[in-house]
Amino acid sequence: MSKQTLSFQAEVAQLLHLVTHSLYSNQEIFLRELISNASDACDKLRFEGLNNAALFEDAPNLEVRVTFDKAAKTLTITDNGIGMSQQEAIDHLGTIAKSGTKDFMGKLSGDQKQDAQLIGQFGVGFYSGFIVADKITVESRRAGLKPEEGVRWISGGTGDFEVETITRAQRGTSIILHLREDAEEYLNAWKLKQVIAKYSDHISLPILMEKEEWKDGELINPNDENGGRQPGGMVKTGEWETINKASALWTRPKKDITEEQYAEFYKTISHDHEAPLTWAHNRVEGNTEYTQLLYIPAKAPFDLWNRDKKAGVKLYVKRVFIMDDAEALMPTYLRFVKGVIDSADLPLNVSRELLQESRDVRSIREGSTKRVLSMLEDLAKHDKHTAGEGADGVTDVVSEEDKAKEGKYTKFYAEFGAVLKEGLGEDFANRERLAKLLRFASTQSDTVCVSFADYKARMKEGQEAIYYITADTLAAAKNSPQLEVFKKKGIEVLLMTDRVDEWALNYLHEFDGTPLQSVAKGAVDLGKLQDEAEKKAAEEAAEAFKPVLAKLKEALKDKAEDVRVTTRLVDSPACLVVQDDGMSTQLARMLKQAGQ
Ligand code: ADP
Ligand code: MG
Secondary structure, three states: OOOEEEEOOHHHHHHHHHHHHHHHHHOOHHHHHHHHHHHHHHHHHHHHHOOOHHHHOOOOOOOEEEEEEOOOOEEEEEEOOOOOOHHHHHHHHHOOOOOOHHHHHHHOOOOHHHHHHHHHHHOOHHHHHHHOEEEEEEEEEOOOOOHHHEEEEEEOOOOEEEEEEEOOOOOEEEEEEEEOHHHHHHOOHHHHHHHHHHHHOOOOOOEEEEEEEEEOOOEOOOOOOOOOEOOOEEEEEEEEEEOOOOOOHHHOOHHHOOHHHHHHHHHHHHOOOOOOOEEEEEEEOOOOOEEEEEEEOOOOOOOOOOOOOOOEEEEEEOOEEEEOOOHHHOOHHHOOOEEEEEEOOOOOOOOHHHHHHOHHHHHHHHHHHHHHHHHHHHHHHOOHHHHOOOOOOOOOOOOHHHHOOOOHHHHHHHHHHHHHHHHHHHOHHHHHHHHHHOOEEEOOEEEEEEOHHHHHHOOOOOOOOEEEEEOOOHHHHHOOHHHHHHHHHOOOOEEEOOOOHHHHHOOOOEEOOEEEEEOOEOOOOOHHHOOHHHHHHHHHHHHHOHHHHHHHHHHOOOOOOOOOOOOOOOOOOOOOOEOOOOOOHHHHHHHHHOOO
């Protein structure tokens, strides 16, 4: 292929513009992205090599080398991973294939600061090189192809890029960054080591740099005052040293890992720029053996509501990377969880189809789900806003670690509470644990912190149900005429304003033996809460109004199924309710919006 110039896909050009203009404040992440790509490329080779050992050629030790050239002002990251063919270079470095990109682009506001945050979440990957470089040269050869089938890709990070065929003896990829003037600090071994230690220590691959040593300048004139020497400097020795720990973070003992290292690892796998809320790192033994490192993010991603969104857990088998976002490892309602599962039992050639059927996977999923729920339970009980006075609400804040959990469940719930509710319909085995984790606003609390257990603890003498109302907003819920009698009698009602509430509550009929009752459905039966006099008055009223009701029914016959006298109202003359077994108005509205 002779040299040709191609245009970037429109989204890439747009992204590049953003990268160079808004990611400036966090320059050094480019190194994390490029090293993580190098590591991915080695993972892929290792994986393909399972069935085709010839791909390793004569270089079975996978590694990354970082070099720089002060005179040329270039920084080069070289890996001997899978490499790219010419077509792959064109496809992978010129377009964004990732699903959700369009979504993402739609979210960009034009406000640089906000967009920079979004971009951090999205992960700009390879293109982050343009934060520090005004030109990037990529030279690559795919494992298994001939040396003459190498490719060189060059771009200045604006509208287009050039590709041409080259001969490259070495398998793998070199990313050569031609540094901008304001990024020349990366032409320094100390600086590079520092950034790599910060972002890439946990990468299981060795990252090598050439050793340097001090060399005095040349002796010119021994009789000269200053010794007659040219200035000295650091020179390369030709010897290489591994500068990272080079062992996958999750394989190390917990006690050897600092909080910062856990947080950095999270940022690498999640592309999130914020530290996670909490995590759990465990080695599970039993029927099936695996290591889990699971994180709960502090912030919801922009595409949380996309149920097709890929899950965030990576699958490894005996430290060999198998796949990203293995959805079989986590139920959909926990799609916000990020992390790594490393199985000791699954076969290395496991496919997505096989995963769905594997008993080991099922038991990993169950174990991981339980782990996430315990993390959440732990946060909930250490957060004074959510710990409550209910059955499980015992706060035992003793250690510094416990104190650090204060406020976290509230934060979690604001971001992910609504997704968690999907679990009621999805994960029957854990329904009760999930129900205990739910929090609501109520007629006694504007903040979303009331658990079913709190509610039960405050129930009135003789009250037989947990009452709730669903509405679009808190204000609408609070002002609903359907609450009048409850207010008058001082009975608490849970106010539910998430869109999924209605759907989720179809799957939860009771909590700890107490039925849940919507105040907007059927004839609200206050049971023992109503005294005899009230009951009698209601019956008399029903009798007295019979003729009026008959007329109203006739007049509304196409619009209402029934018209009846109610005790639920105090000030308002009338309100709409649905039949006991009917769809609630809220659900009906939701379905209508969804076009059904
Ligand atoms: P991501 O890593 O999330 O896929 P990137 O923008 O970081 O996105 O990289 C885009 C694609 O370019 C990768 O998926 C991969 O196919 C290819 N690529 C990037 N760097 C390398 C590399 N060092 N070796 C092989 N392929 C690479
Ligand atoms: Mg990447």
